[in-house]
Amino acid sequence: MNRFGTFFCVSIFGESHGESVGVVIDGCPAGLPLSVDDFMEDTSRRKGGTQKGVTPRQEEDRPLFKSGVFNGRTTGAPLTLLFENKNTRSGDYEKQRSVPRPGHADFVAHKKFGGFEDYRGGGHFSGRLTLCLVAAGVVAKKILTPLKVQANITEIGGEPDLEKGLQRGIDAKDSVGGIVECHVSGLPVGLGEPFFDSVESLIAHAVFSIPAVRGIEFGTGFAAARMFGSDHNDAIESMEGQTRTNHAGGIVGGITNGNELVFRIAIKPTSSTPKEQTTLNWETGEQETFAVRGRHDLCIALRVPPVLEAVTAMVLVDLMMRERRIGQVVP
Numbered sequence: 001m002n003r004f005g006t007f008f009c010v011s012i013f014g015e016s017h018g019e020s021v022g023v024v025i026d027g028c029p030a031g032l033p034l035s036v037d038d039f040m041e042d043t044s045r046r047k048g049g050t051q052k053g054v055t056p057r058q059e060e061d062r063p064l065f066k067s068g069v070f071n072g073r074t075t076g077a078p079l080t081l082l083f084e085n086k087n088t089r090s091g092d093y094e095k096q097r098s099v100p101r102p103g104h105a106d107f108v109a110h111k112k113f114g115g116f117e118d119y120r121g122g123g124h125f126s127g128r129l130t131l132c133l134v135a136a137g138v139v140a141k142k143i144l145t146p147l148k149v150q151a152n153i154t155e156i157g158g159e160p161d162l163e164k165g166l167q168r169g170i171d172a173k174d175s176v177g178g179i180v181e182c183h184v185s186g187l188p189v190g191l192g193e194p195f196f197d198s199v200e201s202l203i204a205h206a207v208f209s210i211p212a213v214r215g216i217e218f219g220t221g222f223a224a225a226r227m228f229g230s231d232h233n234d235a236i237e238s239m240e241g242q243t244r245t246n247h248a249g250g251i252v253g254g255i256t257n258g259n260e261l262v263f264r265i266a267i268k269p270t271s272s273t274p275k276e277q278t279t280l281n282w283e284t285g286e287q288e289t290f291a292v293r294g295r296h297d298l299c300i301a302l303r304v305p306p307v308l309e310a311v312t313a314m315v316l317v318d319l320m321m322r323e324r325r326i327g328q329v330v331p
Helices: 037-046 108-113 120-125 125-144 162-172 199-207 219-225 306-320
Strands: 011-014 018-027 063-065 079-084 148-156 180-187 213-218 262-268 277-281 284-289
Touching: 011 125, 018 277, 037 125, 037 306, 079 125, 108 120, 120 125, 125 306, 148 162, 148 306, 180 306, 199 213, 199 262, 199 306, 213 219
Parallel strands: none
Antiparallel strands: 011 018, 018 079, 063 079, 148 180, 180 262, 213 262, 277 284
């Protein structure tokens, strides 16, 4: 469904080429100072435009407050934000309706919704909807202050040198993926509700709502499978839970242990690529060669860091509200 969270509840709506996309946040504490300017840094980090390797589609991405804010502060009522879609080229998608794009949701959406889905730009399956997540994350990060949530790209196209990785895709006239790492500092001990609402479970759930995510690992992740237990165990050094190493990534038994939360996600190459591929024409029932046209990202990973920060902050705010570590009214 399009709703996530128990106490800090986030609902997203809209389509890539519809009139707008938006988010409703229920459970936002009253009294939080909030203005349009609070959103512009993270929404600018997420959007395309002039940055090398991202789509040339440019949207203003300026939020319109529809409810939940009065005199510059949240009211405690559901917070509703809209973002208008003004720079669309829907004709690019009319031409390819009969040939579902490999790697996209075109085929499964058509089957699930009987052909009634909005297919322009991927419709409701589009990465455009991650703008709504970023907006929710802006609010969540503000509530979490002074905790710091920071995500960065560590690899593109298999290269730690990001420029080199991008150039690989450019030279191949193809798309590339990447790895994004997230750190959260200042977390208290005790967040998480094992088994099914462990911190890892909830973060993984939220992370896989980001289109193009293919994997997640916490702390040493898959490398732990090649370590001895005595090497992987983090020796506790203080009553605050600080450990000598952080192989666990800040979570033990599904609960935060007072150390920095560290995890990484794998982002697949952009499905829309100018490279010729084979797909099925569902009108003729025959396979045919096909190349995606239009405006697309060379590497989606470039735009993921603010989205990853956002969903992480959403999860952590919700968990802290469960523990009553965050009040319902902001001082």
